Amino acid sequence: AQLCKPGDLRQEWYLRYQPLRYGLIDPSLGGEIGLQHLCRDAAQLGIMVIADCVFNHTAVVASRREWEAAQRDERLLEELKQRLDSTFGPELDRNDFQFPWVALEGSKWDDPRFMYEGWGCGEWSELRWTPK
Numbered sequence: 001a002q003l004c005k006p007g008d009l010r011q012e013w014y015l016r017y018q019p020l021r022y023g024l025i026d027p028s029l030g031g032e033i034g035l036q037h038l039c040r041d042a043a044q045l046g047i048m049v050i051a052d053c054v055f056n057h058t059a060v061v062a063s064r065r066e067w068e069a070a071q072r073d074e075r076l077l078e079e080l081k082q083r084l085d086s087t088f089g090p091e092l093d094r095n096d097f098q099f100p101w102v103a104l105e106g107s108k109w110d111d112p113r114f115m116y117e118g119w120g121c122g123e124w125s126e127l128r129w130t131p132k
Helices: 015-019 031-044 064-070 074-088
Strands: 019-021 057-060 124-126
Touching: 019 057, 057 074, 064 074, 074 124
Parallel strands: none
Antiparallel strands: 057 124
16 A cells, blocks of 8 residues: 555546555545455455555656756755655665666667666656565
């Protein structure tokens, strides 16, 4: 389950794909008990509940333009890494994210060395594999 940025459920759909925490179900979606009830009731009706989860990235902490600029500016890169620490800590920190940053586009879109940057948008905070 994932906890996204708090807000109105009527917001744009893509905001639900920017998780902040993976150990909590967003209370605005009904919370863990609500999910258990939904699954129980659905099963009684012969309906399967399928979870649509995001595990490759987290919420946006910087624009694509900022990430691009940070590749040439150590001070800005450190600032963006501090944003990762403060936004996702204590569960995650800067070492849980992919670096160097690269836009996934053009010839890089299917290059295994660059498979971590999401969808070419360049804004999501891409997670790397970690034993956590």
